[in-house]
Amino acid sequence: MPRSVLNLSPRLRPLFFCAYLATQLTLLIRAQRSPDFVFGFQMFNASSELKISLLRKVRRGGRSRVVHVRDGAWETKDASGERHTFRWHDRIRYSRLTVLDRYVHAAYGLDAQLFRLQAALHDFAAHLSGDRETEALIAEVDTIENGRVRGHVRLQADRP
Amino acid sequence: MNALPAVWRRFFGEERDAYVLGLLRLAISALLFFNLLRAVLEFEHSGYFGDYFHMPMLSEVWVPSRAGYQLILGAQGLAAVLAFVGLWPREALLVASSLGLYLLTCDRLQYHNNRYTLLLLGLLLAFTPCDRSLLLVRKRSHTLPRAQRIAPTFARRLFQIQVSLVYLGSTGGKLLDADWRSGQVLLMRFAKAPEICAQHGLILPAWVLLLLGSAWFASLAAKAAITSELFIALGVWLPRTRRLALWLGVGFHFWIELTASVELFSWVMATSYLAFVTPEIRERRLEYVPSHARAAALARFVAVADWCARFERTPLTPPAPASAAFYVTNREGQRATGVLGLAQLAEAIPLLFPFWMPLALYARFTTKARALRS
Numbered sequence: 070m071p072r073s074v075l076n077l078s079p080r081l082r083p084l085f086f087c088a089y090l091a092t093q094l095t096l097l098i099r100a101q102r103s104p105d106f107v108f109g110f111q112m113f114n115a116s117s118e119l120k121i122s123l124l125r126k127v128r129r130g131g132r133s134r135v136v137h138v139r140d141g142a143w144e145t146k147d148a149s150g151e152r153h154t155f156r157w158h159d160r161i162r163y164s165r166l167t168v169l170d171r172y173v174h175a176a177y178g179l180d181a182q183l184f185r186l187q188a189a190l191h192d193f194a195a196h197l198s199g200d201r202e203t204e205a206l207i208a209e210v211d212t213i214e215n216g217r218v219r220g221h222v223r224l225q226a227d228r229p
Numbered sequence: 230m231n232a233l234p235a236v237w238r239r240f241f242g243e244e245r246d247a248y249v250l251g252l253l254r255l256a257i258s259a260l261l262f263f264n265l266l267r268a269v270l271e272f273e274h275s276g277y278f279g280d281y282f283h284m285p286m287l288s289e290v291w292v293p294s295r296a297g298y299q300l301i302l303g304a305q306g307l308a309a310v311l312a313f314v315g316l317w318p319r320e321a322l323l324v325a326s327s328l329g330l331y332l333l334t335c336d337r338l339q340y341h342n343n344r345y346t347l348l349l350l351g352l353l354l355a356f357t358p359c360d361r362s363l364l365l366v367r368k369r370s371h372t373l374p375r376a377q378r379i380a381p382t383f384a385r386r387l388f389q390i391q392v393s394l395v396y397l398g399s400t401g402g403k404l405l406d407a408d409w410r411s412g413q414v415l416l417m418r419f420a421k422a423p424e425i426c427a428q429h430g431l432i433l434p435a436w437v438l439l440l441l442g443s444a445w446f447a448s449l450a451a452k453a454a455i456t457s458e459l460f461i462a463l464g465v466w467l468p469r470t471r472r473l474a475l476w477l478g479v480g481f482h483f484w485i486e487l488t489a490s491v492e493l494f495s496w497v498m499a500t501s502y503l504a505f506v507t508p509e510i511r512e513r514r515l516e517y518v519p520s521h522a523r524a525a526a527l528a529r530f531v532a533v534a535d536w537c538a539r540f541e542r543t544p545l546t547p548p549a550p551a552s553a554a555f556y557v558t559n560r561e562g563q564r565a566t567g568v569l570g571l572a573q574l575a576e577a578i579p580l581l582f583p584f585w586m587p588l589a590l591y592a593r594f595t596t597k598a599r600a601l602r603s
Contacts, residue, residue, distance in 0.1 A: 073319050073320065073360065074320070075319045075320065075323065075355055075356050076358075076381070077356065077381075077384075079241060079242060079381075082241045082381075082383050083237070083241055085356070086241070086383065086387060089353075089387060090387075090390070093349075093391070093394060097394065097398050100398075101401075101402075101405070105337065105340075106402065107286070107337050107340050108340075108345065109342075109398055109402065110342050110345075110346070110394070110395045110397075110398030110399050110402070111342065111398065111399065111402040112342050112343075112395075112399040112402075112491075112494070115406075115408070115409075115414055116413075116414045116415075116416075116417030116418050159281070160281050160282050161281070161282045162275055162281050162282065163282060163338045185284065185338065188282075188284050189282050192282045193282070214408075215408040215413045215414050215417055216413060216416070216417045216420075
């Protein structure tokens with residue numbers, strides 16, 4: 070008869086059973102409050118869409134202003150005058166957030182994608198070494214929730 | 230008052246034939262391998278996820294380095310192969326699924342319900358005696374004798390509960406969402422169907438377009454989807470409704486596979502249904518006349534496709550006068566031939582299972598019509 074360390078003794082079986090179920094139920098309930106329902110078995114996507122426009126808050130001539138990022142890329146010079154190109158796609162490869170200025174399907178719902186987009190902005194803002202101009206990254210997001218316009222959302226991540 | 234301890238002992242001390250669990254192990258380990266293959270291809274195509282934007286659920290220090298990630302993928306692949314061929318299969322399943330779950334927590338962008346479900350099922354299967362049959366490394370003696378296959382199968386119950394939880398979680402999400410309940414979500418999805426079909430060179434007829442664009446149809450479809458999921462989640466627990474729930478589940482996932490991109494989800498769920506198969510084997514019988522070409526072909530097909538070892542095959546020699554070419558006897562002892570016999574075959578053979586309901590309905594109606602005529 071095959072022996073295995075995974076043959077639980079009769080005393081351990083109820084413990085394992087209860088511990089597993091308790092963990093699963095906790096994760097399932099907690100998932101309902103999570104924006105992307107992670108561990109919640111929400112299998113079917115909502116039919117929502119979002120359009121992300123990327124902007125930069127830059128300081129030029131002592132004044133701050135907001136400029137649109139065309140095609141997800143911009144160029145700046147560092148202190149030594151060397152040119153640097155920053156591309157959204159170089160760092161953000163999660164396919165749901167790579168498409169800019171065009172409506173795309175919001176997998177797992179709008180809240181999930183806005184939550185991830187905010188994190189993506191923070192991540193990108195933290196990786197701008199060589200860019201002396203950019204003070205913050207801004208995403209202007211148009212949202213359509215299940216066929217109805219939900220509104221406009223503005224997300225911002227300041228450089229750390 | 231003594232009933233509870235008795236139920237408790239029966240539940241945790243249940244010992245059944247583990248043959249089908251071996252089949253489940255083959256399927257789950259193959260799916261784990263395909264899931265890993267996807268991760269490897271993504272790594273080849275997009276590079277190491279830690280080099281760009283990712284969202285760890287753990288602290289960043291727990292995220293593996295590039296080399297560590299490659300090592301984990303390698304270990305996962307090896308474990309999936311070992312589980313498949315039957316070398317330390319349970320330990321291998323535990324390693325493959327635990328490493329997969331760990332990687333999911335390293336980047337929530339890679340989280341998908343189908344991946345999570347597969348890994349949980351792999352983990353639970355490791356605690357079942359799935360190492361007593363279909364051990365491919367043992368070649369012809371791949372399955373232990375029956376006496377050695379009888380083993381505690383409480384973890385199979387946990388596996389079944391997990392399958393139900395998947396459906397309940399999904400149903401709960403839809404029930405809590407007003408747009409899902411009303412059919413608005415499906416209406417929007419249906420609206421895109423003509424465009425998607427056109428991209429594949431398929432032009433939908435006008436009446437289908439009308440149907441897909443109507444709110445009442447979307448509302449009906451939403452309620453049907455929610456009810457179906459709820460029925461699958463609960464129906465599999467009642468012997469009277471189990472077969473119907475599983476049949477509905479197969480149809481449900483076939484539809485999802487056709488209309489949505491869900492990675493391995495449909496395969497994972499269809500595979501998980503093996504956990505609901507009655508563990509005991511060879512409790513049904515197929516009797517056939519070897520000299521009858523079609524009956525012999527049917528017997529050969531059953532020999533190949535009877536993956537759950539449901540049937541004992543018995544040649545009818547010499548055939549009784551006026552006997553049919555084949556008879557199928559189900560677990561309840563009902564002996565049938567013709568369409569009803571085929572329905573009794575289809576209810577137990579995975580490849581034929583989608584045809585079980587149409588065959589059974591056809592057999593029932595034709596029998597009734599014949600009885601009325603006579």
